[in-house]
Amino acid sequence: MSGRQQPLDQGASIVSTRDRITGVLSPVVTPFKPDLSPDPERFASQCRWLLSQNVGLAVFGTNSEANSLSTEEKIELLDRLVNAGVDPSRMMPGTGCCALSDSVRLTAHAMKLGCGGVLMLPPFYYKGVPDDGLFRNFAEVIERVGDRRLRIYLYHIPPVSQVGITVALIERLLKAYPGIIAGAKDSSGDWNNTKAYLDNFAKAGFDVFPGSETFLLQGLRHGGVGCISATANVNPAAIARLFATWQSADADAQQERLNTIRGIFAKYPMIPALKGAIAHYGGEASWATVRPPLVELTATQQASLVADLDKAGFTMPGLRS
């Protein structure tokens, strides 16, 4: 792996925090061909549709099956998106891997392409590791990438990663790398944790994105800056509308409607359900394909999901434009 760059001059690295990604982002689901290789063309088309719905691109998130892709596959997909004209400043790719060498390589590549930020999982194989080791992981990535335009969003998703981002760790990272440590996605599903992030760090310009639109309104009312949510893959416009109009009189009613749609998806394995909906409403059956260890919805589940969604008046306008 490449060695460390010169240490960043922190004194000069304090930057405006307002050149930042905010709003609603989708951990974009990754389309696969029948041989299970990623399909860059359908991927770019999906990203364009999401941008047209005012939703940003947290490609390579949990819901993207990012951890079922190799680093090479992610680099290739990112290159293909940018070459297809998708705006990198709207992208916040997931670049946190188990191996420091992979995290450095992928983060440096995202920076080279001009991505607006990166969403970074902690290394997630070894469990019960100390905050010291996690601090060192993020610090090594920052020092080795060596680019003060880097904006890192820490990714807290203990139900899946089993390794979390504590308030104490954020405090230490913010102190060491102000400006570069830009915020967090909180997918704990625990509002108390989101509130602790907000209460401790929002005023210092640390941007908190709840990991579900279920907490969008509550988050915005407490200083959050949007959300990064699985179901922004399928219900982008309505979620983006609440973000844009959260101070309007109908905000609570909007939130309730979002929760209803989210609740339907939550009855099924999430990633196969998102892909099943895109396959159905976009009329492209091949979208249903997932990589192992995931499995597609059964025909019964798929029929039931679509029946539930139709009954709720759900549509995906412009999906197959």
Add this chain to the structure above:
Amino acid sequence: MSGRQQPLDQGASIVSTRDRITGVLSPVVTPFKPDLSPDPERFASQCRWLLSQNVGLAVFGTNSEANSLSTEEKIELLDRLVNAGVDPSRMMPGTGCCALSDSVRLTAHAMKLGCGGVLMLPPFYYKGVPDDGLFRNFAEVIERVGDRRLRIYLYHIPPVSQVGITVALIERLLKAYPGIIAGAKDSSGDWNNTKAYLDNFAKAGFDVFPGSETFLLQGLRHGGVGCISATANVNPAAIARLFATWQSADADAQQERLNTIRGIFAKYPMIPALKGAIAHYGGEASWATVRPPLVELTATQQASLVADLDKAGFTMPGLRS
């Protein structure tokens, strides 16, 4: 990723199960240089020492910090070992990754080099995945590698991976790929699980390795074939001796002595403790280096570990030969 090979002709693939790796194997700890890159020379030297102690090479195991290495780094290390004259037939590299594409690439490379077998983690990021998805993962690897000399040892380590290998999954895999599904390493720490593997499959030629020498004697008495254990990195000769003489009168006394040494290491974070002991008894301080998210033992822990080991009469003969 490369496409599937022609489906393997299972009718012709039943092979003798006795051309197999058995005995004691070490998940070889990986030495790092000061810049945290792997050190192939010290790695080869460590592997040679382990072989001289009658211990085989489960390189890229959990204790090898394998999941803190990229696929490229593992391929390069494996090439360097073989080029340095280390016998690949004594190697059982860990090749199970989160991404199917990585698992296929690494497994195919191990086969190309002539490795005696591979130890395969299930994809471990996504939790609560169905056995169907895990079956499909292993099946895709087998079909894409397309080499009937492949010997897969399934790696069950739920305390770390959180995704396990059930008896039902083994049964299904054995039926689909007899001969290729060669056995398992059980690091559950739960004797009842090891016994279930043994009782169900040992007679069919499925080779079970407990994941700790604590269960070596008990395993051998119930049809096991050895063990793959962290502490085989530091106490190889004594563990190998029990394997070789397990039917002798002093077997229980040997087991007790092994447990005492194991117990000392188990008081500390295991990987840093293994490396700390090698650094001390081999007189090479640089061996202590770990990659994030792990952290080295503190000076106090290191002194305490060495004091405990010295008191127990522990040595590592021939380590720095």
